Amino acid sequence: MSEIPGDLKFLKSHEWARAEDDGLVRVGISDHAQDQLGDLVYVELPEIGSAVKAGVGAAVVESVKAASDIYSPVSGEVVAVNELLNDKPETINEDAFGEGWIFLVRPSDRAELDELLDANEYGELVENEDH
Amino acid sequence: MRDFPRQATSAMTEKTVLNATHRALGARMVDFGGWDMPINYGSQIEEHHAVRRDAGMFDVSHMTVIDLHGARTRDFLRxxxxxxxxxxKAHGKALYSCMLNGQGGVIDDLIVYFLGDEFxxxxxNAATRAKDLAWIEQQAKAFDVQVKERPEFAMIxxxxxxxxxxxxxxxxxxxRPRIEKLGKFAAAAAQGPHGMPLFVARTGYTGEDGFEIIVPAEHAVALWEALAAAGVKPAGLGxxxxLRLxxxxxxxxxxxxxxxxxxEANLGWxxxxxxxxxxxxxxxxxxxxxxxxxRVMVGLVLDEKGVLRHGQKVLTANGDGEILSGxxxxxxxxxxxxxxxxxxEPGAIRVDIRGxxxxxxxxxYPFVRDGKPCEGI
Incomplete structure (x- = not known):
């Protein structure tokens, strides 16, 4: 599995958040999560312009074996979604921390980012889960 | 994320003789009916395609083999x-059947092989092992049939x-010539690599041709490795x-x-x-x-994006139903x-997917036969 990028923040439920230079927050699921889910076959993206709330379901990823809600790490408005996932949901399996991002949020409260796990804390969580 | 799948960690799960082989191949292991089994070795979809297009192998050693002996065994099975x-009619022939309770409910489905006049x-199934054995033993008493589980066998x-x-x-x-001529739903003994004794059945649970092979557990790893060397790809229970759906x-x-x-389960045949x-x-x-x-069991296809799953509500003109396997x-x-x-007549059928x-x-259905989508699917 790939390294956990140091600039990412995480929910315990395996979603990542990346604060972009323009103040927006990009959201995806971790490499560990995609590995656990197996081959992804469908992603239900949020609507652009819709409101999302921290810790509440905003999207759904479906693997062959299960459907999983994706919680938004921060509150705000969805300003973009990764349309590539409509045709190639497996992009998340191939590059969970990069090309496999899911949606982009204009956050209403950037302080919520401080409540997330950093890369080291998330790495420990994953390690403990495996044992 | 919700419904996050977990690794099997329970020390109580049983292991097949191929467990270490699966782990060495990097398999994702899950608890399946009390057994620690590989769900995939990386990509479930690639393993699926390998079986449809070439050849794949599954460890199905968790399934239960039960031998029946006695002069009245045929009467017992009737x-x-x-x-x-x-x-x-002929030794080696196999039959798929349900085993019912007195209320006509299905205790289990199984394959029975006719191996001798008294054998x-x-x-x-693995998940139903204990209740199946208890039921079979109870029913066998009146027929003086010996019921013998064969845990010393593995199955690939x-x-x-x-x-x-x-x-x-x-x-x-x-x-080789004899096993090559083996008809569908028939089995025979044969010698495998290093002379290991095999029970080779031309049966399966994928819709493809192939064999289900019962092998003494001590030879299972060698057989698995020989099959892998012959280009057969490991495939998980996922x-x-x-494939069977x-x-x-x-x-x-x-x-x-x-x-x-x-x-009600399309098993009238x-x-x-x-x-x-x-x-x-x-x-x-x-x-x-x-x-x-x-109630009737039907096949459904979703042409839109999304996934049909067990437990989803099905809406019809005559009332609600539910998704079984999806x-x-x-x-x-x-x-x-x-x-x-x-x-x-169900009218326009809809499925409730998350509201x-x-x-x-x-x-x-079937939806797929011999590697190809069936007509109308």
Whole structure:
């Protein structure tokens, strides 16, 4: 599995958040999560312009074996979604921390980012889960 | 994320003799009916395609082999099974059957092999092992039949268009012509690599041709490695599930159980109402047939994006039903399912997927046969 990028923040439920230079927050699921889910076959993206709330379901990823809600790490408005996932949901399996991002949020409260796990804390969580 | 799948960590799960082999291959292991089994070795979808296009192998050693011996074994099986063992004319022939309770509910589905005039072999599901054995032993008493579980056996299913050829290449040359000619749903003994004794059955649970091979546990790893060297790809129980669903085959516990009649599970073809045979559950089945069943099992295809899954509500003109087995089908690149719905013209069928009513198509299944989508799917 790939390294956990140091600039990412995480929910315990395996979603990542990346604060972009323009103040927006990009959201995806971790490499560990995609590995656990197996081959992804469908992603239900949020609507652009819709409101999302921290810790509440905003999207759904479906693997062959299960459907999983994706919680938004921060509150705000969805300003973009990764349309590539409509045709190639497996992009998340191939590059969970990069090309496999899911949606982009204009956050209403950037302080919520401080409540997330950093890369080291998330790495420990994953390690403990495996044992 | 919700419904996050967990690794199997319980020390109580049983392990097949191939457990270390799976782990060395990097398999993702899960608890399957109390057994620590590989769900995939990386990509379930690639494993599915390997079976449809070439040859794959599954460790199915968790399944239970039960040998029956005694002069009245055939009489016993006439009583125990809803299908008729009198269809088995030649040694080695196999039959798929339900084993019912007195209320006509399905205790389990199984394969019975006719191996000798006083010797039959059953292969039953892993998750139902304890109740199956208890039921069979109880029923066998009146027939003086010896019921013997064979835990010393492992089982490897080799499936796919090239599966038989790859297995044949590993057999002792004197056995090859005989096993090559083995008909569908028939089994025979043969010598495998290093002279290991094999029980080779031309059966399967994928909709592809191939063999299910019973092998003494101490030879299972060597057989697995020989098959891998012959180009057979390891495939997990995840692929096995999507393969059997595409092939239109029921899964016990999901598509039928003790609360479901075989008539309601599309298993009428396995019920033999032959004259004068008083099998367990027969009276109830005949009454149900005369009265007509209230629910039927149908095949559904979702042409939109999304995945049909077990437990989703199915809306029809005659009331609600539910999805039984449902999954993304890799051969079709869309979702398919079995559903149990009220009998009668269902009108426009919809499935409730997370609160959204999505239209689905009613189809005749199997969905896939011999590697190809069936007509109308």
């Amino acid at each position: 009583h125990l099974l809803a299908n008729s063992v009198d269809k088995l 039959y072999r059953l292969v039953v 299913a080799v499936q796919g268009p090239n599966a038989r050829a790859k297995v044949l290449g590993l057999l002792h040359e004197v056995d 692929a096995r599930d999507t 595409e092939a239109g085959m029921n899964l016990y516990g999901q598509d039928m159980d003790e609360g479901v009649s075989p008539w 396995t019920i033999a109402l032959d004259e004068g045979r008083d099998f367990v559950g027969r009276k109830v089945l005949e009454a149900q047939k005369a009265a007509g069943v209230k 999954s993304f089908a890799p051969t079709l690149d869309k979702a398919v399912a079995f559903a149990r719905i009220p009998v009668g 959204r009513e999505v239209p689905v198509r009613l189809v005749k």
